[in-house]
Amino acid sequence: xxSFSYERATSPGAAAAAAAxxxxxxxxxxxxNLLDLMKLEIETPAHLIDVNDLALDxxxxxxxxxxxxxxxxxxxxxxxxxxxxxxxGVLSRALLAGASGQLRNKATTAGNLLQRTRCPxxxxxxxxxxxxxxGSGCAAIGGFxxxxxVVGVSDACIATHPSDMAVAMRALDAxxxxxxxxxxxxxxxxxxxxxxxxxxxxxxxxxxxxxxxTAVTLPKPxxxxxVYRKVRDRASYAFALVSVAAIVQRDGSGRVALGGVAHKPxxxxxxxxxxxxxxxxxxxxxxxxxxxxxxxxxxLPLAERTLAAVLREGGA
Amino acid sequence: MAKVSFDVNGETHQFELDTRTTLLDALREHxxxxxxxxxxxxxxxxxxxxxxxxxxxxxxxxxxxxxxGDEITTIEGLGTPDALHPLQAAFVEHDGYQCGYCTxxxxxxxxxxxxxxxxxxPSHVTTDLNAPVRLTNAELRERMSGNICRCGAYSNIAEAxxxxxGRSA
Ligand SMILES: Cc1cc2nc3c(=O)[nH]c(=O)nc-3n(C[C@H](O)[C@H](O)[C@H](O)COP(=O)(O)OP(=O)(O)OC[C@H]3O[C@@H](n4cnc5c(N)ncnc54)[C@H](O)[C@@H]3O)c2cc1C
Ligand code: SF4
Ligand code: FES
Ligand code: FES
Numbered sequence: 001x002x003s004f005s006y007e008r009a010t011s012p013g014a015a016a017a018a019a020a021x022x023x024x025x026x027x028x029x030x031x032x033n034l035l036d037l038m039k040l041e042i043e044t045p046a047h048l049i050d051v052n053d054l055a056l057d058x059x060x061x062x063x064x065x066x067x068x069x070x071x072x073x074x075x076x077x078x079x080x081x082x083x084x085x086x087x088x089g090v091l092s093r094a095l096l097a098g099a100s101g102q103l104r105n106k107a108t109t110a111g112n113l114l115q116r117t118r119c120p121x122x123x124x125x126x127x128x129x130x131x132x133x134x135g136s137g138c139a140a141i142g143g144f145x146x147x148x149x150v151v152g153v154s155d156a157c158i159a160t161h162p163s164d165m166a167v168a169m170r171a172l173d174a175x176x177x178x179x180x181x182x183x184x185x186x187x188x189x190x191x192x193x194x195x196x197x198x199x200x201x202x203x204x205x206x207x208x209x210x211x212x213x214t215a216v217t218l219p220k221p222x223x224x225x226x227v228y229r230k231v232r233d234r235a236s237y238a239f240a241l242v243s244v245a246a247i248v249q250r251d252g253s254g255r256v257a258l259g260g261v262a263h264k265p266x267x268x269x270x271x272x273x274x275x276x277x278x279x280x281x282x283x284x285x286x287x288x289x290x291x292x293x294x295x296x297x298x299x300l301p302l303a304e305r306t307l308a309a310v311l312r313e314g315g316a
Numbered sequence: 317m318a319k320v321s322f323d324v325n326g327e328t329h330q331f332e333l334d335t336r337t338t339l340l341d342a343l344r345e346h347x348x349x350x351x352x353x354x355x356x357x358x359x360x361x362x363x364x365x366x367x368x369x370x371x372x373x374x375x376x377x378x379x380x381x382x383x384x385g386d387e388i389t390t391i392e393g394l395g396t397p398d399a400l401h402p403l404q405a406a407f408v409e410h411d412g413y414q415c416g417y418c419t420x421x422x423x424x425x426x427x428x429x430x431x432x433x434x435x436x437x438p439s440h441v442t443t444d445l446n447a448p449v450r451l452t453n454a455e456l457r458e459r460m461s462g463n464i465c466r467c468g469a470y471s472n473i474a475e476a477x478x479x480x481x482g483r484s485a
Contacts, residue, residue: 001336003334003335003336004335004336005335006318006335006379006381008384028379028382030377030378031377031378031379031382032359032374032377032378035338035377035378035379036358036359036377039357039358048335048379050382052382076371076432076437079437079438080435080436080437080438085438085445085446086445086446089445092438092445093440093445096438096439096440096442097440099462100359100362100461100462100463101372101425101428101429101432101439101459101461101462102359102362102365102372102373102374102425102462103359103374103377103462105371105372105373106373106374106377106378235458235461236440236457236458236461237461237462
């Protein structure tokens with residue numbers, strides 16, 4: 001690990017300002033992704049800004065009947081919150097499907113959203129990777145790519161976003177609240193937080209340098225049967241090959257977001273109009289522009305079958 | 317270098333550490349509490365599990381300087397050879413190990429799992445998110461999945477934990 005200086009920020013505004021004025025600074029929350037990558041020298045910050053004192057660890061009800069989740073709320077606490085279990089079951093389920101009990105106790109809402117890909121070549125510093133080293137090439141294209149994305153890919157990168165939580169938040173139309181180094185705040189719909197890789201896979205989100213996530217808000221509950229189903233290589237403590245978050249209403253309408261298939265949680269609102277036609281019709285729309293590899297082509301039928309199982313569970 | 321102080325097994329310790337020092341390395345290299353093990357150093361095995369302010373975490377993926385004022389319990393703080401913690405005794409009784417390397421992490425994790433069930437925290441296999449949690453074998457295995465045992469002592473580990481859970485339930 002490269003050496004770094006360390007400070008504990010005392011307010012969100014001060015944290016964002018420090019991140020913008022200190023060279024090569026990074027926020028650290030739970031540390032479960034950042035420290036992992038620092039040990040491998042994939043992340044090499046010169047300065048860490050610890051945000052754990054920022055009192056952003058509450059879950060409050062909003063004026064319009066939704067929930068405002070502080071950026072530092074731990075994954076365990078979010079999954080266990082009575083209101084989340086009752087009204088946003090898909091979010092509890094997605095969180096509980098991720099990582100391990102130990103990791104969820106540390107992992108934060110913001111850190112989970114901003115965790116980096118699990119592409120094995122991103123982790124192997126001996127091999128080319130445009131995300132780790134822009135312009136070096138992509139070892140996954142033409143390499144071992146069974147974990148990789150099948151849609152929204154580019155010639156530069158075919159990595160997936162590994163978060164389970166983010167997939168459920170996409171289905172719930174969550175909004176990310178931030179503060180920028182100049183003190184201004186803004187709201188970013190989760191659909192606009194993560195980017196597709198395009199020709200700059202090293203830029204993963206639309207956050208500006210030094211911009212701090214302060215909270216994630218959920219709109220008022222929409223009811224329905226909420227399901228999260230994750231398919232992985234072992235029954236627990238493994239990342240998704242494919243996952244489906246769905247909210248199905250009695251009249252058969254609903255929302256569907258997929259994990260493990262793209263560089264961001266994959267939801268195509270137009271595809272949801274096909275729900276009465278069943279899983280095949282929905283996935284046909286979701287994957288209209290799919291570009292699979294020989295190794296990951298299995299994800300297309302797997303996603304369709306997983307969605308079919310979810311829709312059966314949802315009573316559609 | 318940075319200064320930090322925290323409690324380990326009821327005693328306050330002051331450190332002056334390289335900021336890069338993980339909590340795991342502070343415990344093992346600085347306090348010589350070598351019960352807590354380093355398996356993978358990347359959050360993938362659970363051998364480094366300790367209990368911080370009542371919650372289990374992987375001590376390899378957290379910096380010592382981030383624990384100012386925290387209360388940390390390691391395997392050495394749970395019990396002693398003369399006065400074993402009930403879970404330590406149950407691991408002996410049920411032969412919940414082979415080489416023993418994962419055992420301190422398994423036991424710290426299990427102590428926290430029983431508290432999590434008591435607190436009503438659901439898991440991936442909990443059927444009804446809005447009903448009280450019952451510690452079935454499936455629940456136990458899911459909740460312990462962050463602790464890998466290379467020797468495959470899982471069935472005896474599960475028996476040891478169930479025995480204690482049954483007694484305290
Ligand atoms: C073995 C293992 C298995 C795992 N399995 C899964 C899994 O199955 N599913 C899954 O979804 N995840 C999984 N994870 C990933 C885990 O969920 C993430 O590591 C965790 O959510 C990251 O949160 P954190 O608070 O620890 O982030 P940190 O490591 O502290 O930070 C991550 C990134 O977010 C930035 N950041 C943190 N807070 C803020 C903020 N408030 N504003 C702006 N930037 C911020 C940091 O600068 C850093 O770049 C796994 C991890 C491990 C190690
Ligand atoms: S898929 Fe993306 S992250 Fe993986 S090697 Fe290629 S550029 Fe790197
Ligand atoms: S050493 Fe910490 S999880 Fe393996
Ligand atoms: S007893 Fe050997 S690793 Fe578990």
